[in-house]
Amino acid sequence: MGSVGLYRDEGVVLRTQKLGEADRIVTLLTRETGRIRAVAKGVRRTSSKFGGRLEPFMHVDLQLHTGRSLDIVTQAETITPFAAVLGGDYARYTAGTAMLEAVERLTDAEREPAVQHYLLLVGALRSLAAAEHDPGLILDAFLVRSLAVAGYAPSFDACTGCGLAGPHGAFAVAAGGSVCPDCRPVGSAAPAPATLALLGALLTGDWASADASEDRARREGHGLVAAYLNWHLERGLRSLRLVERV
Amino acid sequence: MYEGVVQDLIDELGRLPGVGPKSAQRIAFHLLAADPVDVRRLVVALEQVKEKVRFCRICGNVAEEEECRVCRDPRRELSVICVVEEPKDVVAIERTREFRGRYHVLGGAISPIEGVGPDDLRIRELLARLADGTVTELILATDPNLEGEATATYLARLVKPMGLRVTRLASGLPVGGDLEYADEVTLGRAFEGRRLLDV
Ligand SMILES: [Zn+2]
Ligand SMILES: [Zn+2]
Numbered sequence: 001m002g003s004v005g006l007y008r009d010e011g012v013v014l015r016t017q018k019l020g021e022a023d024r025i026v027t028l029l030t031r032e033t034g035r036i037r038a039v040a041k042g043v044r045r046t047s048s049k050f051g052g053r054l055e056p057f058m059h060v061d062l063q064l065h066t067g068r069s070l071d072i073v074t075q076a077e078t079i080t081p082f083a084a085v086l087g088g089d090y091a092r093y094t095a096g097t098a099m100l101e102a103v104e105r106l107t108d109a110e111r112e113p114a115v116q117h118y119l120l121l122v123g124a125l126r127s128l129a130a131a132e133h134d135p136g137l138i139l140d141a142f143l144v145r146s147l148a149v150a151g152y153a154p155s156f157d158a159c160t161g162c163g164l165a166g167p168h169g170a171f172a173v174a175a176g177g178s179v180c181p182d183c184r185p186v187g188s189a190a191p192a193p194a195t196l197a198l199l200g201a202l203l204t205g206d207w208a209s210a211d212a213s214e215d216r217a218r219r220e221g222h223g224l225v226a227a228y229l230n231w232h233l234e235r236g237l238r239s240l241r242l243v244e245r246v
Numbered sequence: 247m248y249e250g251v252v253q254d255l256i257d258e259l260g261r262l263p264g265v266g267p268k269s270a271q272r273i274a275f276h277l278l279a280a281d282p283v284d285v286r287r288l289v290v291a292l293e294q295v296k297e298k299v300r301f302c303r304i305c306g307n308v309a310e311e312e313e314c315r316v317c318r319d320p321r322r323e324l325s326v327i328c329v330v331e332e333p334k335d336v337v338a339i340e341r342t343r344e345f346r347g348r349y350h351v352l353g354g355a356i357s358p359i360e361g362v363g364p365d366d367l368r369i370r371e372l373l374a375r376l377a378d379g380t381v382t383e384l385i386l387a388t389d390p391n392l393e394g395e396a397t398a399t400y401l402a403r404l405v406k407p408m409g410l411r412v413t414r415l416a417s418g419l420p421v422g423g424d425l426e427y428a429d430e431v432t433l434g435r436a437f438e439g440r441r442l443l444d445v
Contacts, residue, residue: 015359020266022427045427046424046428052391057392087392088399090399093396093399097358098358100359238359239359241363242358242363243358
């Protein structure tokens with residue numbers, strides 16, 4: 001940290017909230033500092049020097065001033081204007097918003113460095129903005145990997161009870177994923193083999209297989225990922241039900 | 247902490263948008279010192295606004311009757327609807343004197359992270375207004391920020407099969423701000439230079 005509490009970092013804007021007449025509180029995931037909340041003064045005035053640089057999705061180079069409870073953004077320069085692309089495509093906008101909410105919830109606390117989450121988020125937004133894959137697949141890949149980074153890696157292959165090599169026909173959210181016939185708790189889901197294969201491909205980054213997957217597997221896979229995520233968070237993600245599947 | 251009723255007043259004022267704890271305290275003590283007649287007038291204004299003001303059954307703007315002033319005005323064009331997020335945006339656009347059509351107030355913007363989806367806004371009411379073919383142009387004047395942009399994108403795609411002319415305020419409007427803060431000249435220019443949306 002530099003002199004008089006000024007510091008520099010790069011980050012992605014996760015959320016903004018109105019504050020007072022013309023300010024906003026901006027929640028960011030930064031590379032070095034982790035998740036922070038900072039005040040952007042005057043940002044809602046159309047004459048603001050920040051312009052659209054502190055909108056959700058924006059990837060920015062920041063200068064901040066350490067405050068008592070909230071830091072103050074003193075400068076923001078655009079690194080990648082993800083918001084410009086994502087605001088113009090509703091399916092990608094809703095998928096991206098679910099990513100932002102997920103990463104806010106999966107990073108434990110403010111000011112805890114979370115560089116893996118950060119790199120995962122920037123990579124996923126880049127892929128989403130470039131329309132490299134179906135937005136729903138990019139979202140689900142991001143969610144399973146973020147869960148893994150947070151220490152909740154699901155298994156889509158070996159049994160989470162005894163380690164027996166898979167694939168297995170049953171999936172138990174509370175047990176951590178795939179379960180063999182012996183370990184399978186009552187009420188386990190019975191997803192199609194193609195669905196578990198897709199989720200495994202998303203976790204390991206095998207995009208060739210994921211891109212070739214069928215709609216049915218994608219839909220079922222998304223349901224399992226959502227159930228798994230909601231089980232690990234105290235309350236579900238608000239944006240997940242609004243994600244548009246194309 | 248202050249005693250009973252004073253603290254109650256500070257708490258209530260602090261719930262208002264844009265009023266922090268310090269401002270709430272300052273307003274509360276101002277009211278305590280004020281002339282009872284002035285305070286009475288404020289109380290009456292507050293009561294009246296809840297009693298008399300409702301939302302226009304056509305456009306969702308604030309109104310003192312069933313329909314708002316704009317919807318009741320026979321000189322307004324019926325063929326153009328300008329879609330905005332809040333009633334205060336209607337006021338900002340009326341100030342420019344550029345627009346002669348009618349409005350549709352959505353009641354916000356799509357914000358999945360706040361749990362606000364298309365069904366939570368007055369979008370169904372908008373579609374109903376477009377159904378009979380009277381309206382030929384839709385101007386999307388949601389805020390020039392991410393959520394406003396995404397809402398405009400959603401609406402443009404939704405009404406695409408209806409074959410309307412769909413326009414968005416010109417990009418000369420600074421990005422990231424609230425519509426209500428745009429000055430009349432900039433906002434007026436944004437109206438003149440509105441661009442066709444093609445999704
Ligand atoms: Zn087992
Ligand atoms: Zn009206």
